[in-house]
Amino acid sequence: MIRREDFKRSLIVIAALVLLAVASLGASAEPTTIYMVAETTESHFRAQQAVADMFHATHPDIQIEFVHLTSLVNQMLTMVAGDVPLDIGYMDPWVAVEWGRQGLLEDLAPYLERDPQLVADIPQPFFDLTTVEGKVYGLPMDAQAGTIMYNIDAYNESGVAVPSANWTYEDLKENARRLTKHAPDGEIVRHGFRIPTGRNWVPAIWAFGGDLLDSWTNPTRFTGNSDATINALSYYNDMVNLDAVQDWDSHRALGTTPQFLEQNVAMLQTNTFAFATVYGYTDFQWDVLPLPAGPAGRAGFINAHQRFLFSGSKHKAEAWEVMRFFATEEARIQRVRTSGSMPVHLSIIRDEWLNLPGVPSRHLLLDDLPTARSPWPVTGNIWNSFARDAEAVIWGRQPVSTAIENMEQLATAAIREYREGHGLQ
Secondary structure (H helix, E strand, O other), X not given: OOOHHHHHHHHHHHHHHHHHHHHHHHHHOOOEEXXXXXXXXXXXXXXXXXXXXXXXXXXXXXXXXXXXOOXXXXXXXXXXXXXXXXXXXXXXXXHHHHHHHOOXXXXXXXXXXXXXXXXXXXXXXXXXXXXXXXXXXXXXXXXXXXXXXXXXXXXXXXXXXXXXXXXXXXXXXXXXXXXXXXXXXXXXXXXXXXXXXXXXXXXXXXHOOOOOEOOOXXXXXXXXXXXXXXXXXXXXXXXXXXXXXXXXXXHHHOOHHHHHHOOOEEEEEEXXXXXXXXXXXXXXXXXXXXXXXXXXXXXXXXXOOEEEEEOOOOOHHHHHHHHHHHOOHHHHHHHHHHHOOOEOOHHHHHHOHHHOOOOOOHHXXXXXXXXXXXXXXXXXXXXXXXXXXXXXXXXXXXXXXXXXXXXXXXXXXXXXXXXXXXXXX
């Protein structure tokens, strides 16, 4: 018969053994690895690594492993298709919208509903970039606010008064004409402006009162057959005809920012993402202005790379914890201080970004954020259906009436094909 004292001693020994076993398991358990796509811009990856180091210091149970890719879209898709571990990616809004509709990305709305303070002071337009029918497919990373960079020395040399924040597209055209510099033999050695590249010509259409689609996240029809759109495209063609901008060959000879740094152009339309490559540049004085106003007022222009969570992740809770940490105030502040990029949180813009050295007029870019728009959520086929003809008008290679007719036909077909292919009404 087992004595009570022996039974108690046995229970104590068993309890001790259980505690030792649990402790042993805890000590030997490996942290969960979250595979996160590394940013391709050097300064931004340094910031990403710095935030990851902060995360690891407080989350020993989760290890972030960076995945370095050279072709983001293609290689992310290849990894997902091949069931290669990939938890968190990033790219432009159109990727998040397209992949979200295909079911490749997690809807982040339920996560954000549980943690609303995380994104409380981010302007709504940044979420509109990847929100479709109530589903949120991306978290905005850095703000890319549209701006005109201008060479102060060129203005002073030409005797042209630096415009105010309330300038117009007519002011831009006239300044570009007067800032264009000729050599004694008549050759142009500096143009006043550079025709906007990428999608940066779209804000002029908005400022003239037009648009190209009824919705940039959920388009159902082409809306560019209007006098306002025609006038905006013709405006840029007028600048080409005035020789206030580079010809096509000169335009293509160098990238957008190098044209400005080489002083081939006195003004450049870009966004705040480009600031990182120009910080500390001292060959000439430069500053920024908001985009000009048109007949319909001023239209703010934004973009933002989106960080997203793959729906095939095997560790969604841990992956969200990583994404959540990267969106916290301390992480955003670290990112601004390391990379100089413009954050999306208004409080951090005010307390950190505006206090960075250089670019004295950067505060002028904030007023348009609450109402800014973006052409970046649409997928490539829809964009290409009107972009080529629009650029042909700008460069004088096609009459505007013919171009608008082509744009409407091609865009209507592309939208129909897209919606049918995604089972949309």
